Amino acid sequence: MTQNRVVITGVGTINALGHNAATTLEAMREGRCGIGPLDIRDVDRLGVKIGGQVRDYDETTHFNRQQIVLYDRFTQFTLLAAKEATDQSGINFSGELSDTTGVVLGTAAGGVNTWDDNYRSVYEDGKNRVHPFVIPKLMNNAAASHVSMEYNLRGPTFTVATACASSNHAMGQAFHMIRSGMAKAMITGGSESMLCFGGVKAWEGLRVMSKDACRPFSANRNGMVQGEGAAVFVFENYDHAKARGADILAEVVGFAMTSDASDIVMPSKQGAGRAISGALRDAGLNREDIGYINAHGTGTAANDKTECAAVADVFGKHADKLMISSTKSMHGHLIGGTGAVELLACVMALRDGIIAPTIGYEEPDPECALDVVPNEAREVKVSAVLSNAFAFGGLNAVLALRKV
Template sequence: MKRVVITGAGTINSLGHSVTATLEAMREGRCGIGELETRDVERLQVRIGGQVRDYDAETHFNRQQIALYDRFTQFTLLSARQAIEQSGLSFAGELAAKTGVVLGTAGGGVQTWDENYRAVYEEGKNRVHPFVVPKLMNNAAASHVSMEYNLKGPTYTVATACSSSNHAMGQAFHMIRSGMSPVMITGGSESMLCFGGVKAWEGLRVMSKDACRPFSLGRNGMVQGEGAGVFVFEEYEHAKKRGADILAEVVGFAMTSDAADIVMPSKQGAARTIAAALEDARVSPEAVGYINAHGTGTAANDKTECAAVADVFGHHADNLMISSTKSMHGHVIGGTGAIELLACVMAVRDGVIAPTIGYEEPDPECALDVVPNQAREAKVDVVVSNAFAFGGLNAVLALRRAS
């Protein structure tokens, strides 16, 4: 099977509008969560989120494009531009014919849904813009990336709630490893921080009104974020031949279903997925130095994930570092795994472990090294990125230091 490496990365999220800015914020343990700026915010019970600040769509797109691009698509296109520019690739001929796009999103054009429900139900309008459907469809971002860069290979969108990005990146990994494609553009995006999007999540009663504090005793829920992360996955020999700068190697992936409960996480399901990802990567549990946790900040998720890690890694769990960057950028739902993969790349490439900020008091049920509040310098060769979604759909990636 082919080896798969990462040769480009791009992002926009509440911590920064680029990979450089985002990783700097992670190193500093900076919090991107703040008061929401959205219509009818006074009617919301939850008024905080990891919102992308200082963003003006008209700076990046013309009026015709804005009419076609929901905010989640805009974030994707900006991230894809950064990733492809960093990779140094241009797409024509056979490379264009075989390169595709696999992206994750849970909700797609939620901002567009929200605006048009208002127009029809609140304002009484009987017409909406003719591009509403192509603007809100979940595959819009993937399609626009393919059109922007002449990518004619396998292109589609994965929607598995909070595991969407990891599932998408895992599919891209499989396509390259199998020889189907030499290059894939992959990652995910989400933008649900509008009135309807926040109201829907309020109904679940899993949201914090003050902060996201994963693994900390007294934590009181998750905090939504928004943004995108996009990567260029490339076959190793293809990248090596052209002298590409390799950021990290993707070495393993696994996905499972709990087949148990629509919202409650399963320790057994999480453990099976982590163990299968390590088996796929052909690495021992002892080789792993860092885990980027799903770490939502809910009581149920955090203790279940810690128990799963303890089951898989045994005594080595005491030597592992595990952190949740959701404490900084919020839970970006379908885009979250892609943004979190940046922390994994930083760990193996730069030797910097992103912290779990907001940590106040140890929880006996989360008795692992959660890298509390401050980033840490440490050399790690293998890292794991967890994603465990509503619906019991799990997806775990393993990365290795580039060699």
């Protein structure tokens, strides 16, 4: 069976580092931190008071009253990122392309702000009815459905929810659909907005959150920091993109997913290693071809040590020559949307030869003895990269990309 080549022709994002891709990548190049004090209701009742929040955001400048009634914050972010990605791509959805193009997005929890607001109104304020659109606003597939309606995309459209690997799983499905010939183009990525009182309080219960900073791979790290936002991509059949003269940003060449089948929260070196090896195999790449890995890199001891051990196992001697960084140190952990924002760093590495740093790195950890690109971005040309996502539930998803 012939396999179609799959390329990225458009990117869009809104996150703690910027309201679009250009400002986000500039922040990554400068090693800027988007994590700061949370500006949310009842923040004084929280133990964790920091996050990678989208600042200076006013929904009324982007959406009208009727839309705001229907769009939770995670959907708003998705629509803004999708507009940027489709505009950059220049793709025109009509006719048969419209019938076959779909939307596959990742989110772990969907409309958490809507849940939070309505639980308050029913339980705290004692109200006995909620808005009739609460369900369509909070459902996990809301963002995917609204993107499909916005662009008249009538092909395979659904949402993937695999906790912190949701975006990578979603983008992997979109990749498979184009590679197999099921679709010529797909809108894909992910989004999350859990930075509300209930969302942060739930995460606090896990006791994996830092109260001051996200410091992946640093010996003095003390946990993860939540972020919010979205990133969306146009994935396209290479021949289709070429024929219409599209600017090709990178090529998606491999994808693999595994399950640890061992623990609901503790990661497994074997499960992560099998996903990394599988992505290389699927892409037809050798270990030596990979120059950079965008790490899952949450800043928890459990993740960082397990991930470094998995990379060392798979890459052997080549692990010493690899660069591996965690951009979560800058934008926080976007849970279901995180892999999508991190894929931007992979595109930047391939297209611009700039490797995003792991900021907040203060003390080397002997169990994370890899080149983690500490604190400052680096100009290095790379021809192939990986993006790791290892989720609660033991679900792992790794994408492989190549320079075109």
